[in-house]
Amino acid sequence: MTSAAASIRARGWGWRHAGRSTWVVSGLDLAVEPGERVLLLGASGSGKSTLVHALAGVLGGDDDGERRGELLIDGRAPDAARGRVGLVLQDPDSQVVLARVGDDVAFGCENLGVPREEIWRRVRESLDAVGLDLPLWHPTSELSGGQKQRLALAGVLAMRPGLILLDEPTANLDPDGVIEVRDAVRRVVESTGATLVVIEHRVSVWRDLVDRVVVLEAGGGAVADGSVDEVLRREGAGLAASGVWVPGFEPAAPARATLAGSSRLLHTEDLSIARVASTVLHTGIELELASGRMLAVTGPNGSGKSTLGLTIAGLLPPAAGAVVVEGYPDQPVRWKSRDLVSRIGTVFQDPEHQFLTGRVSDELSIGPKALGMPGPEIARRSADLAERLRLDHLMHANPFTLSGGEKRRLSVAAVLATRPPILVLDEPTFGQDSRTWLELVGMLRDLLDDGTAALAITHDPEFVSALADDEFRLSVPEVVGG
Amino acid sequence: MKPVPFTVKGTIVTTTSISSTRSPLRLRAKWRVVDIVVASVVGVAIGLVYFAWDQVYVPATAPLEAALPGLQSITYGIWLVAGVLGALIVRKPGAAIFVEVLAATVEGLLGAKWGLLTLEGGFVQGLGAELVFLVFVYANWRVFVAVLAGAASGLGMAVNDLTLWYAGASQGFASAYAICAVVSGAVIAGLGSWLLVRALARTGALSRFASGRSAAAAN
Amino acid sequence: MSVMTPVAGRQAVYRLNPVAKVVASAIIGIALVISIDWVSAGVALAIEGVLFLWSGLSPRRFFLRTLAVWIAAPLAGFTILLYGRPSGAVHFQFLFMQVTDGSIELAIATVLRVLAIALPAVVLFVTIDPTDLADGLAQVAKLPARFVLGALAGLRLVSLFLEDWRSLELARRARGVGDSGRIRRLLGQSFALLVLSIRRGSKLATAMEARGFGAPGKRTWARESRLGRGDAALIALGVLVAAAAVSASVITGHWNVIGA
Numbered sequence: 001m002t003s004a005a006a007s008i009r010a011r012g013w014g015w016r017h018a019g020r021s022t023w024v025v026s027g028l029d030l031a032v033e034p035g036e037r038v039l040l041l042g043a044s045g046s047g048k049s050t051l052v053h054a055l056a057g058v059l060g061g062d063d064d065g066e067r068r069g070e071l072l073i074d075g076r077a078p079d080a081a082r083g084r085v086g087l088v089l090q091d092p093d094s095q096v097v098l099a100r101v102g103d104d105v106a107f108g109c110e111n112l113g114v115p116r117e118e119i120w121r122r123v124r125e126s127l128d129a130v131g132l133d134l135p136l137w138h139p140t141s142e143l144s145g146g147q148k149q150r151l152a153l154a155g156v157l158a159m160r161p162g163l164i165l166l167d168e169p170t171a172n173l174d175p176d177g178v179i180e181v182r183d184a185v186r187r188v189v190e191s192t193g194a195t196l197v198v199i200e201h202r203v204s205v206w207r208d209l210v211d212r213v214v215v216l217e218a219g220g221g222a223v224a225d226g227s228v229d230e231v232l233r234r235e236g237a238g239l240a241a242s243g244v245w246v247p248g249f250e251p252a253a254p255a256r257a258t259l260a261g262s263s264r265l266l267h268t269e270d271l272s273i274a275r276v277a278s279t280v281l282h283t284g285i286e287l288e289l290a291s292g293r294m295l296a297v298t299g300p301n302g303s304g305k306s307t308l309g310l311t312i313a314g315l316l317p318p319a320a321g322a323v324v325v326e327g328y329p330d331q332p333v334r335w336k337s338r339d340l341v342s343r344i345g346t347v348f349q350d351p352e353h354q355f356l357t358g359r360v361s362d363e364l365s366i367g368p369k370a371l372g373m374p375g376p377e378i379a380r381r382s383a384d385l386a387e388r389l390r391l392d393h394l395m396h397a398n399p400f401t402l403s404g405g406e407k408r409r410l411s412v413a414a415v416l417a418t419r420p421p422i423l424v425l426d427e428p429t430f431g432q433d434s435r436t437w438l439e440l441v442g443m444l445r446d447l448l449d450d451g452t453a454a455l456a457i458t459h460d461p462e463f464v465s466a467l468a469d470d471e472f473r474l475s476v477p478e479v480v481g482g
Numbered sequence: 483m484k485p486v487p488f489t490v491k492g493t494i495v496t497t498t499s500i501s502s503t504r505s506p507l508r509l510r511a512k513w514r515v516v517d518i519v520v521a522s523v524v525g526v527a528i529g530l531v532y533f534a535w536d537q538v539y540v541p542a543t544a545p546l547e548a549a550l551p552g553l554q555s556i557t558y559g560i561w562l563v564a565g566v567l568g569a570l571i572v573r574k575p576g577a578a579i580f581v582e583v584l585a586a587t588v589e590g591l592l593g594a595k596w597g598l599l600t601l602e603g604g605f606v607q608g609l610g611a612e613l614v615f616l617v618f619v620y621a622n623w624r625v626f627v628a629v630l631a632g633a634a635s636g637l638g639m640a641v642n643d644l645t646l647w648y649a650g651a652s653q654g655f656a657s658a659y660a661i662c663a664v665v666s667g668a669v670i671a672g673l674g675s676w677l678l679v680r681a682l683a684r685t686g687a688l689s690r691f692a693s694g695r696s697a698a699a700a701n
Numbered sequence: 702m703s704v705m706t707p708v709a710g711r712q713a714v715y716r717l718n719p720v721a722k723v724v725a726s727a728i729i730g731i732a733l734v735i736s737i738d739w740v741s742a743g744v745a746l747a748i749e750g751v752l753f754l755w756s757g758l759s760p761r762r763f764f765l766r767t768l769a770v771w772i773a774a775p776l777a778g779f780t781i782l783l784y785g786r787p788s789g790a791v792h793f794q795f796l797f798m799q800v801t802d803g804s805i806e807l808a809i810a811t812v813l814r815v816l817a818i819a820l821p822a823v824v825l826f827v828t829i830d831p832t833d834l835a836d837g838l839a840q841v842a843k844l845p846a847r848f849v850l851g852a853l854a855g856l857r858l859v860s861l862f863l864e865d866w867r868s869l870e871l872a873r874r875a876r877g878v879g880d881s882g883r884i885r886r887l888l889g890q891s892f893a894l895l896v897l898s899i900r901r902g903s904k905l906a907t908a909m910e911a912r913g914f915g916a917p918g919k920r921t922w923a924r925e926s927r928l929g930r931g932d933a934a935l936i937a938l939g940v941l942v943a944a945a946a947v948s949a950s951v952i953t954g955h956w957n958v959i960g961a
Contacts, residue, residue, distance in 0.1 A: 058911050060514065086911070087908070089904065093861055099832055102923075103924070110922060112913045115921060116921060140857075141860050348872055352893070370877030401684075415876075513847070515914055522852045524902070526862070527894060552784075571899075590826055591831065649737040650786055650808075651784055687899040
């Protein structure tokens with residue numbers, strides 16, 4: 001399963017999206033020889049994704065933007081090199097094309113006009129190569145995130161590309177998924193010898209696999225280029241400051257204050273949780289949340305962490321047992337939505353799920369308004385929160401147009417506006433760059449020091465060691481179906 | 483499988499910047515992959531809404547029907563949103579028919595009561611909107627064109643329903659049904675879709691479409 | 702509820718090409734739409750009633766999936782009973798309502814006609830797998846492959862949309878706006894779903910394009926779709942039902958072309 005590795009040449013290359021005045025990338029000169037493995041780094045907005053999309057020939061035509069200079073793969077324009085280049089993107093859910101595993105891997109081959117018998121031979125080979133041992137008819141909807149990313153890699157591999165492009169392929173995965181995918185990529189590039197270009201803001205994942213690092217700068221070209229050690233030594237501090245996770249330059253978590261006293265705010269009694277009423281995931285859960293303390297809920301994907309969080313937050317009914325909040329006779333799930341918002345705050349994993357309005361300022365005031373607070377008080381709280389979370393220059397922006405880090409900060413700020421004494425956070429640091437991470441950790445530390453009780457669902461070991469006082473580990477339940 | 487032979491040619495294919503201010507109609511009419519996929523996704527999402535509406539429309543419209551027979555179709559404009567909305571987003575020939583039929587297909591797959599006939603209804607409704615956009619040679623996407631398209635879609639629905647399901651209805655019923663369908667199409671599907679596209683553009687979700695850029699620029 | 706994994710089974714009906722199912726149901730539908738009379742609808746319904754034994758559905762599932770039709774048909778009939786074109790003796794009159802000999806006959810015809818057209822359309826649809834339908838539409842019916850496959854890929858996102866919808870609902874409760882204003886909340890949620898789905902669609906388009914989708918050159922098909930003998934038989938059955946219904950109606954003098 002080999003195919004000649006591809007080369008890349010860029011000379012004065014640049015791209016500007018339609019309707020924008022600034023160039024995302026401009027004046028880029030780059031030469032990548034066949035078989036090289038390149039890690040592409042840079043702050044968000046530095047044009048890494050744009051370059052990788054251009055190499056894959058998917059930036060679009062004149063409708064989509066304007067290009068300058070030249071970008072060649074094996075001496076040809078990328079659109080003419082379809083099939084020579086394979087691309088794996090960040091979001092596992094958005095790149096599965098078909099409903100069955102075999103069909104999905106075959107999709108690229110079909111588009112390239114590969115004969116039918118040859119397609120199925122390649123499908124089986126590619127699934128083997130990425131270590132997906134599943135029947136061809138297996139539904140793609142039942143795969144885990146890591147499996148979906150390996151499926152995408154198999155689909156790319158079946159096209160026999162000379163250049164493999166990975167655009168943050170592990171950013172949405174749990175730690176097991178990251179390793180799963182990284183190892184599959186290693187096997188694939190080692191057996192095919194294909195050229196590899198990977199974008200990732202966590203350097204440590206790919207460090208041992210790549211032999212060269214290129215750093216891009218917004219609106220400019222490559223500002224650093226060389227071996228991994230050399231570039232990290234020279235640029236490591238700068239990259240870390242711009243949000244890249246660089247080994248040796250990890251963000252230093254602020255110290256927690258020692259608490260004078262802590263009181264129990266919430267506890268569970270023989271709690272059973274279920275996402276759908278018919279499928280109980282766990283039984284007999286006993287945990288408690290206390291003021292000024294954070295409980296981290298950890299465990300592999302599919303272990304029901306989110307279900308536990310949503311149940312404690314009063315959003316899903318317990319399958320059995322009870323969630324008891326001190327001072328209230330009813331369980332939270334029976335409360336009115338209006339009461340819930342000032343007692344337990346929930347930050348969802350995907351910030352976009354909780355946006356309700358078309359403006360950042362409205363987003364911040366919606367909770368206080370539901371509580372019937374007076375106008376001046378609402379305005380004061382909103383302004384205060386916006387300033388603390390560096391959202392004040394964005395008050396009139398549409399929440400959906402914010403960057404990933406800004407969306408996360410807004411989703412937290414909107415929940416804090418009603419000052420709930422108990423917080424439930426679902427993967428608050430998921431996929432965030434090191435700067436946003438540090439800001440979130442700092443803010444949560446302040447809240448904990450002020451006596452808030454928190455439950456955080458997380459895969460992030462650094463987050464746990466920075467903030468958590470206790471850990472509650474869930475295992476994958478042994479239920480069939482669900 | 484043999485490796486695909488690749489030779490670096492002596493001549494370099496340059497892709498210099500092309501900054502044509504206005505692409506010819508032929509070019510603008512060609513569907514890009516993103517046009518096809520996003521149109522499909524919109525069709526699927528609206529198909530879910532149609533299905534949800536299927537579950538509630540009988541009780542919701544029963545009082546109207548009792549007040550004046552035929553009046554129930556004043557709410558049926560909801561079933562016409564997909565075609566107009568799809569066309570306003572991707573701005574390509576055939577979009578209204580494609581998106582409306584697809585929404586109907588999803589509705590049918592989920593178990594809408596008319597099964598395959600939902601598709602036929604979707605086609606006729608989409609056709610109504612499509613013809614209006616065609617009359618304006620796919621170059622005018624203003625609010626009055628959207629309203630006309632919605633009305634035409636409503637007319638298509640009325641003709642279809644009166645032929646298929648109410649073939650024996652009296653003149654009075656048929657006229658009331660048709661007029662309400664047209665009005666409903668114009669307001670809900672026409673004006674409603676136009677407002678929806680404007681709101682969508684503000685979220686940045688339509689950044690790859692001319693509809694998203696022109697609406698965003700208007701703010 | 703999963704759109705992408707329809708009812709599966711071993712009976713012959715599951716091996717038929719979806720295109721043949723569409724064609725057969727269309728033939729019956731077109732023939733019955735032309736006229737409104739109880740004979741053509743009744744004859745068609747009687748033959749279909751027998752054919753449904755081979756529909757591949759258990760009686761329970763059959764009635765569950767067609768339940769809506771069984772409710773809708775009498776409702777449509779009732780509307781025509783009250784508001785149908787009047788003729789003959791008047792039995793009842795109130796405001797716009799008028800029950801006459803003519804409207805009674807039209808109402809009976811309407812009930813039978815809705816059942817005869819909609820039942821096969823629903824029953825044949827239940828056993829269609831979307832991937833097979835897309836293969837058939839592109840390879841047998843020769844519809845443009847880019848559109849058929851784009852639509853299929855969009856369809857796969859349905860299960861994600863349903864998950865999104867659930868989260869949107871919970872998030873609204875969590876943010877304090879879950880108590881009242883149901884209509885407004887539903888509209889807001891629909892809008893958010895649309896934003897999320899267009900985003901996802903744009904990303905999916907990029908992923909598909911990167912795998913050569915829409916590239917010039919001839920596409921091959923990993924799964925072959927063609928019409929076999931069984932499919933021909935199904936279409937022939939459709940023609941038979943249509944022909945029997947129309948002939949019976951014409952011969953007995955009940956043929957009543959709509960609008961005439």
